[in-house]
Amino acid sequence: MRGEVVVRVGAKVLAPFIITFGLCVHFHGDYSPGGGFQAGVILAAAIALLALVYGLEAVQKVVTPRFVRACAALGVIIFAGVGVVTMVLGHNYLGYDALAEGHAGQHYGILGVELGVLVTVFGVMVTVFYLFAGRRGRTQ
Amino acid sequence: MLLTLLAAAGLALLRVRNLFAVVMLAGIYSLLSAGLFTVMDAVDVAFTEAAVGAGISTVLFLGALALCGHQENKPGHTPLLPLFVVLVTGGLLVWGTMDMPGFGDPANPVHHHVADHYIDESYHEIEIPNVVTSVLASYRGYDTMGETTVVFAAAVGVMILLAGRLGRRPRPEGKGDGG
Numbered sequence: 001m002r003g004e005v006v007v008r009v010g011a012k013v014l015a016p017f018i019i020t021f022g023l024c025v026h027f028h029g030d031y032s033p034g035g036g037f038q039a040g041v042i043l044a045a046a047i048a049l050l051a052l053v054y055g056l057e058a059v060q061k062v063v064t065p066r067f068v069r070a071c072a073a074l075g076v077i078i079f080a081g082v083g084v085v086t087m088v089l090g091h092n093y094l095g096y097d098a099l100a101e102g103h104a105g106q107h108y109g110i111l112g113v114e115l116g117v118l119v120t121v122f123g124v125m126v127t128v129f130y131l132f133a134g135r136r137g138r139t140q
Numbered sequence: 141m142l143l144t145l146l147a148a149a150g151l152a153l154l155r156v157r158n159l160f161a162v163v164m165l166a167g168i169y170s171l172l173s174a175g176l177f178t179v180m181d182a183v184d185v186a187f188t189e190a191a192v193g194a195g196i197s198t199v200l201f202l203g204a205l206a207l208c209g210h211q212e213n214k215p216g217h218t219p220l221l222p223l224f225v226v227l228v229t230g231g232l233l234v235w236g237t238m239d240m241p242g243f244g245d246p247a248n249p250v251h252h253h254v255a256d257h258y259i260d261e262s263y264h265e266i267e268i269p270n271v272v273t274s275v276l277a278s279y280r281g282y283d284t285m286g287e288t289t290v291v292f293a294a295a296v297g298v299m300i301l302l303a304g305r306l307g308r309r310p311r312p313e314g315k316g317d318g319g
Contacts, residue, residue, distance in 0.1 A: 025187075026172040033183040035276065041191040048199045072295050078213040079285050094281040103267040110268065110277040118176065120288050122296035126194055132203035 011053040018046040027117050030107060036114030040121025047126050056133050068126040077118025082112040142176045157212045163201040170194040184272045 009112035026039035028099025051059040083094040086109065149169045156162055171195030176184035241248045258275055266274040276284055 029273050030270055032270065033187050033272070034175050035184070036274055038184075038187050038191050041196055045191065045195050045199075047193055048196065069299070071262075074289055076285075076292050083281075083285070085244050094285070096278060096281075103265070104277055106274070107268060108264045110266075110273060113277050113281060114273075117284065118287050120292055124291050127295050128298050129196075129200060129203065131298060132207075135302065135305070136209055 007053055011049050015046050015050055018049070019043060022046065025050055026114060027111070030110065032117070037121050039114075040118040043122045043124060044125030044129065048129050051129070051133060056130070064124065064125070065130050068123045068130065071108030071119050071123030072127055073120075075116045075118065075122075075123060077116075078119060079116030080115045082109060082116065117123065142172055142179065146172045146176065151277065158210060159208075159212055160204055160210050162212075163198060163205060167194045167198040170197070 022039045022042035025034035025042060026036055030033035047059060048065055082096075082097035085091050086089070086098040087097035090125045094109070094113070098107045099102065099108045099112075149165055149172060153162060153165045153169065156165065170189055174186040174190040174194065177183070177189060251301065258271055258279065262271050262274045262279075265268065266276050266278050
């Protein structure tokens with residue numbers, strides 16, 4: 001597929017929009033469908049698209065396997081960390097009202113934990129994709 | 141209409157022996173399910189189904205196909221016993237649904253346990269318009285944290301199974317051409 005000009009240019013043009021859309025899905029999750037999980041999958045899809053078109057090594061130079069593995073763990077830490085922060089501020093674990101006056105804290109808390117979900121899902125999806133795509137097949 | 145297409149895609153999935161076509165049909169099946177969820181106003185679920193079912197898993201299946209070849213082997217046994225088991229299980233499940241309240245009935249207990257509270261009060265309590273997000277991340281924050289951990293654990297499992305040479309450089313002949 002790497003020889004096709006249309007595919008190469010198309011992927012190059014589309015990828016930034018896909019990534020922007022993923023971030024939009026995350027940050028707009030309060031108001032519209034979507035959230036961290038979907039956003040993580042969309043970001044991973046952008047990486048997968050680039051890897052399919054430009055080859056795995058080229059993409060792994062930018063988004064290294066080590067980085068995505070760290071992401072998978074980091075997301076869980078972010079999620080749990082938000083809970084710890086609200087506890088330190090004197091509320092229940094994951095009681096987002098601690099983060100700001102009134103209910104505004106809910107916004108920040110939800111964005112925070114959804115960010116954790118996003119980072120984990122992105123890391124996991126790309127890790128799994130790398131593992132599958134990086135293996136040599138019997139039939140190739 | 142969508143259900144008919146879903147059934148058609150499902151039957152085609154059973155008949156086709158070329159695994160490449162199977163993967164494509166599975167993607168189409170997911171996309172149709174996403175359409176069905178949209179029709180039922182479950183946009184969040186539809187979104188996830190389209191992104192995960194039709195998007196990422198198709199790519200992963202293609203990656204797996206590159207490893208195992210494109211043609212499914214002929215089954216080495218007659219399908220009668222499995223058919224019998226499937227029919228009995230399906231019959232039991234259908235029998236079980238007889239006790240359930242009518243589908244889509246607004247008086248169902250499931251719609252009156254906590255759903256009323258979420259729909260009526262969540263905007264005052266959480267002040268964000270998307271009820272799905274407020275239930276997912278705030279009311280059910282612990283559950284979502286558990287889910288995130290499960291996703292992470294799944295990745296660890298895949299890594300243990302597939303990446304025997306983690307941390308070392310891939311061997312020179314291990315250059316993937318990315319499918």
